[in-house]
Amino acid sequence: MRDAITSLIRNYDISGRYLDRDAIDLLKSYFDSGTARIMAAAVINANAASIVKQAGSQLFEDVPELIRPGGNAYTTRRYAACLRDMDYYLRYASYALVAGSMDVLDERVLQGLRETYNSLGVPIAPTVRGIQIMKDILKEQVAATGVANTAFVDQPFDYMTRELSERDI
Numbered sequence: 299m300r301d302a303i304t305s306l307i308r309n310y311d312i313s314g315r316y317l318d319r320d321a322i323d324l325l326k327s328y329f330d331s332g333t334a335r336i337m338a339a340a341v342i343n344a345n346a347a348s349i350v351k352q353a354g355s356q357l358f359e360d361v362p363e364l365i366r367p368g369g370n371a372y373t374t375r376r377y378a379a380c381l382r383d384m385d386y387y388l389r390y391a392s393y394a395l396v397a398g399s400m401d402v403l404d405e406r407v408l409q410g411l412r413e414t415y416n417s418l419g420v421p422i423a424p425t426v427r428g429i430q431i432m433k434d435i436l437k438e439q440v441a442a443t444g445v446a447n448t449a450f451v452d453q454p455f456d457y458m459t460r461e462l463s464e465r466d467i
């Protein structure tokens with residue numbers, strides 16, 4: 299599992315280079331955005347349960363057949379599994395935000411996930427929708443703390459969305 303710094307150092311070490319202009323620019327942007335990324339992690343930590351709950355309610359309102367008989371989130375067990383998955387996505391998004399790298403998502407979340415979902419009949423499209431709803435809720439909350447540009451918050455959520463919906467296995 300790598301963060302932005304360890305990935306950078308690794309790449310430079312492999313080719314035996316000193317940290318050049320590009321490396322310095324990358325480092326600067328990583329540290330300049332540090333406070334905002336930490337703020338996002340703090341917001342997630344303080345509000346995770348309510349973000350998941352709110353996003354779940356919104357998702358089931360938008361796609362009510364999920365919780366009707368025959369729906370994948372029907373029965374208490376599967377409903378709980380669905381919210382637990384949303385919680386995983388949110389928690390790992392907070393790690394990726396702090397790391398400034400999506401590596402943790404590849405390694406801990408996305409590997410084999412599509413196969414698991416396909417074999418259990420967990421529908422991808424509404425899962426992606428749930429991830430996007432959490433993103434929107436989080437962005438509003440991060441903005442409310444005074445962070446001017448919340449675009450960086452998109453990254454892990456969009457990454458998981460993309461990998462879940464497009465990767466061909």
Ligand SMILES: CCC1=C(C)/C(=C/C2=NC(=C\c3[nH]c(/C=C4\NC(=O)[C@H](C)[C@H]4CC)c(C)c3CCC(=O)O)/C(CCC(=O)O)=C2C)NC1=O
Binds near residue numbers: 364369379384407
């Ligand atoms: C940390 C990384 C990680 C992830 C991501 C993860 C996902 C994950 N979700 C699962 C199940 C599940 N996931 C869902 C999710 C949903 N169903 C819906 O209709 C909705 C669209 C969606 C919620 C948004 C459901 C309902 C199940 C249970 C399916 C079943 O057992 O029939 C399973 C099968 C095993 C289990 O039930 O625990 C895994 C491995 N596990 C992990 O360790």
